[in-house]
Amino acid sequence: MQYFNLFAKYSQILLRSLPLIWQSAPKEVAFITFTMLVRGIFPGFGIWINKQIVDAVAGGLNSQQLDNYQSLFSLVIAWVGAILLQSILEPFYDASLRNTTEKLTVHINLLILNKANSFVDLIYFEDANFYNEIQLIEEEVNQQPFNLILFFGNGCQYLLNLVTMLVLLFPLGWWIPLLLLATSFPQVYFTFKIQWDLWTTMSSKSPQSRRMKYYSSVLLTDTYAKEVRLFGLGSLFRQRYQEAFDDKYQAMRKIRGKKALSLSIWEILSAGGSAIAFSRVVVQAVNKQITAGNILLFIQALNSIQTSLQVLVSEFLGLQEALIFMERVFKFLDSKPTMDLTVSNKNIPNPIASAIVFDNVSFAYPDGRLALEGVSFSLKAGETLALVGENGAGKTTIIKLLARLYDPSAGRILVDGIDLKQLDIDRWRQQIAVVFQDFCHYSLTVGENIALGNLTAIDKLDHLKLAATKAGIAEKIERLEHQYQTLLGKQFDGTELSGGEWQKIAIARAFIREQQAQLLVLDEPTAALDPRSEYEIYSRFSELVKGKTAILVTHRLASVSMCDQIIVLKAGKLIEQGTHETLLQQQKEYAYLWQMQAQAYQI
Structure with a gap:
């Protein structure tokens, strides 16, 4: 039942994927379909012609006279024509496969990019599980569409070829094609079953693959080059890379060994079925129940069946990988928005007449971390506000809420008395x-x-x-x-x-x-600047924000004294609010931080 449900699920995914192939390259897909039919039928047609030619020649040798040269040469011409047509189509077929793959890859990429761009908030991008899925899609998007196209072209071709060969064998005995299928089916079934176990194991070990990629990047990119050499970290990350590989390899090695043993056993069964069928055909030929052409037909058809089954197993395994990839893609494309975008005809206040108000605002990240709790303040139009606090106090979270990269978990943000959720999000962001x-x-x-x-x-x-x-x-x-x-x-x-x-x-x-x-937000705007550049920016701060409502987030308290009001945050809570002079007089957190920096810089 489990495998039946999987078959049903992935059949639906395949049916949903096929329109994407057509939409990405309709002309190429039409040509591939035509060529696939030709390539699937013509091998059987060629084998049938071979049989007719051998029987005609053998008959002529036995009677010492070949009566119908015209018929014989017509068969030869048909055989050469079939070979010639396949040869002509081959390079165009390969080119069409490559072109379709590239177009499908771009088409899927654009669908993913459009979907990602439709997420107006940051919730998904900060969800570790969802982000991992995006990373997996990115890693496979240049390979798996090729597997999907390859199955559509080669897989369908060899499936059609398999059916054609079985039909050719049917006149030699109705039980021969059934026997060959019956003895080959277990091998195919267990190949898929073990491959599924392999994929399950690979998925469970995907964190190790990502760790290997990360450890590689540490040693191979300029981002880490200085510290790796200064602290002698090369051996540490090489060791961790090896440990991640060993953990992944041991699990995969066991399943691959199981796969090799199982396939060897079932290969014996398949070979046994072929031997029985071949023995029967030989007996019929000895008894003159069938012609020499039939023996040739059986040998060529049997060889073609074995090749078709091998290719089909390979293509279906590739299809399995592609469908697992497409399942991730469709899951991503079906993701529901996390932010409620209310369609409103309320105009954006321009200019803001009164104030932006945070009314008892709280916010928790998807992992449950509480970033803000019960924060309330008012930023009047034209004022400058400084947000002060230690790392992780919630300063940047306030900025993200104001830009509506998140919605508050509780409370409201008001702009001239209008809930921010009721304003058009794109037009509001143009104001920031x-x-x-x-x-x-x-x-x-x-x-x-x-x-x-x-x-x-x-x-x-x-x-x-x-x-x-x-x-x-x-x-x-x-x-x-x-x-x-x-x-x-x-x-x-x-x-x-x-x-x-x-x-x-x-x-x-x-x-x-x-x-x-209307709103200028500077979140640690001078963190990477030298003292001269920092001085120049802050000495002109009033000029730069003139006519704007401004918010300044900084650890450098010397720069906030020019602001109209200062808010001090600690562990997500607003603990102080006032002007520079007022907060110094209160002798609380702000005054303590100021005095520490004053001593350090001797202000």
């Missing part, structure tokens, strides 16, 4: 310019890197220069050989920037958005 502390390095040109904050400015050099000037990176860009057309990043042999220069690019990306954005 953000520099996250874990900003991204894009392997694009300098201009494109900046313009990602506002794609309408991608061809507006004056806008790009203004944003770069505000971020303090304009002089560096002007010194580059191709200036704003300079490709950045090592991935495509571009120019690599320092960490601080990359951060300035990220800041410029926020400033390019300022004309349309």
Whole structure:
């Protein structure tokens, strides 16, 4: 029953996959289908012609006279034509298979990318199990579509060829094709059963495969190169790579041994069935019950059946891998949104007239970690707010909630009294310019890197220069050989920037958005900057945020004194709120942190 249910499930997946193949390359699929039919039928047709030719020649030799040369040469011409047609179609068939595979791979990739882009929040991307599934899809997306196409072409061809050969053998005795099928079926069945066990084991050991990949990356990429050499970590990660391999290998080795033993046993049964059938055909020939052509037909058909079964087992195993992959793909494509997007006709307040209010907001991550608990505050329009606290206090979570990358687990976020959930999410995000502390390095040109904050400015050099000037990176860009057309990043042999220069690019990306954005959010905007650059940014802070509602997240308390209000967070709770002077007078957490930094920097 278990295997029947699996067969039913994967049959449904196959039926759902076939339209994807057609949608990706309809012309190529039509040609592959035609060629597959020709390639599947013609071997049987050729064997039948061989039989007719041998019988005609043998008959002529026995009677010392060959009566019908025209008929004989017609058969020869038909045989040559069949071979010639297959030879002509072969290179076009291979090209069509490759083209279809590439198109299907891109088609599946685009479906995955479109689906991932439809997730408006971050919940899925921070779910470890879901992220693992995405990683597995990414690892196999360039191989498994080929297995799917290969089955559609070669698998169906050899299945048709198998049926054709069995039909040819039927006149020699109705029980011969049945015997060959009966003695071959156990081998096929147990091959699939053991392969399923192999796949189950591979899935259970997939963490070890990912560990091996990770340990390899530690030793082979520039990200870790300095520390690996400085701390002598090479032997440690080589050892852990070997341990992960050994754990995976032992489990796989046992199943492969079981597979080899089982298949050897069932191979004997299959060979026995072929021997019985062949013996019967030989006896019939000795008794002159069948012709010499029939003996040739049986030998060639039997050889073709064995080849077809071997290829079919191989193709079905490849299909099994492809369908497991497609199951993951369809599961991903069928994922339901985790955020409720209410269709609302309420306009985005522009400008924000009163305030953005966090009303008793709590938030827990998918793994149950409580990031915020009962946080309430009000950010008036045009004010600057500083979020202060230790790592993990909940500062960045507030930013993500405000950008609606999450929805609160409890409480509300109000914009001029309107629940943030009732505002159009895309239009609201256009009102926000953000520099996250874990900003991204894009392997694009300098201009494109900046313009990602506002794609309408991608061809507006004056806008790009203004944003770069505000971020303090304009002089560096002007010194580059191709200036704003300079490709950045090592991935495509571009120019690599320092960490601080990359951060300035990220800041410029926020400033390019300022004309349309009402809210400017700077999350540790100077973490990678040198003291001079940091001073320049903060000395111009009031100018940069002029006319904006701004939020500053930072550990450097010297920079928050210019803010209209400061919120102090600890373990997800708001513990203090006020101006710089007020909080110093209270002599609590903020004052304690200030005094520590004042002593360290001798402020």
